[in-house]
Amino acid sequence: MHIESGDSILVPPIGPQVTVAGKVRRPAIYELRKEQTLDQILELAGGVPVTGELSRIRVERVQAHERKEMMSVNISGQAGIPAAEDAFKRFRIHDGTGGRGSLPSFPFFPTAIAPVYLEGHVFRPGKFSFKDGYKVTDLVGSYDDVLPEPADRAEIVRLRPPDFTPVVIPFNLRDVLAKKVEAPSLEPFDTVRIYGRYENRWPQSLHFGEVMRPGEYPLSERMTAADLLRMAGGFKLSAVSTSCGSHQLLSRRWRPR
Numbered sequence: 001m002h003i004e005s006g007d008s009i010l011v012p013p014i015g016p017q018v019t020v021a022g023k024v025r026r027p028a029i030y031e032l033r034k035e036q037t038l039d040q041i042l043e044l045a046g047g048v049p050v051t052g053e054l055s056r057i058r059v060e061r062v063q064a065h066e067r068k069e070m071m072s073v074n075i076s077g078q079a080g081i082p083a084a085e086d087a088f089k090r091f092r093i094h095d096g097t098g099g100r101g102s103l104p105s106f107p108f109f110p111t112a113i114a115p116v117y118l119e120g121h122v123f124r125p126g127k128f129s130f131k132d133g134y135k136v137t138d139l140v141g142s143y144d145d146v147l148p149e150p151a152d153r154a155e156i157v158r159l160r161p162p163d164f165t166p167v168v169i170p171f172n173l174r175d176v177l178a179k180k181v182e183a184p185s186l187e188p189f190d191t192v193r194i195y196g197r198y199e200n201r202w203p204q205s206l207h208f209g210e211v212m213r214p215g216e217y218p219l220s221e222r223m224t225a226a227d228l229l230r231m232a233g234g235f236k237l238s239a240v241s242t243s244c245g246s247h248q249l250l251s252r253r254w255r256p257r
Contacts, residue, residue, distance in 0.1 A: 018093055020045040023052030032093070038073065039088035058126070059091075070115060070129035114188035120154075121147045121196040135183040136176060139192055143177060149197040156184060157191040168215050210239035 016032040025046030057073040073091055114130035118139045154173040157166050175181045212233025
């Protein structure tokens with residue numbers, strides 16, 4: 001259109017938006033016009049390439065002026081593409097929605113309502129929505145969810161109120177998956193960490209007693225007791241002191257037979 005002197009060009013404010021990221025051909029922020037369902041949004045983004053997985057789509061949504069929430073569109077791996085397309089057509093999209101395919105998967109927002117995290121020696125690390133009654137097996141249900149040669153050792157990193165200090169809760173992955181022991185329950189903001197077989201074999205140093213973060217730490221070359229103490233967060237105020245004011249430190253070393 002030809003522009004003449006004195007003309008005004010009005011650019012209206014943007015309308016409803018949706019963010020598409022992950023394994024799609026054109027990840028971007030899109031303005032919604034007539035699109036209302038997940039299949040239409042994926043079409044906007046050019047579709048999912050053959051390297052993307054359709055069985056699990058993660059969606060984060062902002063409820064206007066209230067909260068953020070997280071949900072999943074799960075389709076059985078045996079269902080095939082027609083079932084996935086049918087599920088996508090039924091899933092309604094609203095303004096402020098962010099979607100990401102499960103390969104790779106990272107959070108859109110710094111925080112969300114009650115997420116839990118999975119990281120380490122697994123196929124699909126990332127952030128997942130928390131539900132009441134969630135257990136470790138809801139994130140890692142079988143050995144199909146972990147990479148080859150996992151270690152038996154795994155752990156939950158939990159933030160304890162009121163200051164949200166991290167606390168490590170170890171568990172045996174083999175016993176949990178074999179149902180020899182009950183799967184540990186999860187709480188909001190827990191991080192489930194799975195180790196590989198060879199990760200678990202690195203030299204370890206054990207720190208316990210009146211320190212801020214007791215636990216196992218990787219043993220590096222020329223590490224001193226002071227280095228280990230710094231990794232453990234230093235002494236607690238309740239640590240025993242001598243009359244000259246220096247803390248007592250006991251060391252025990254295990255030598256191979």
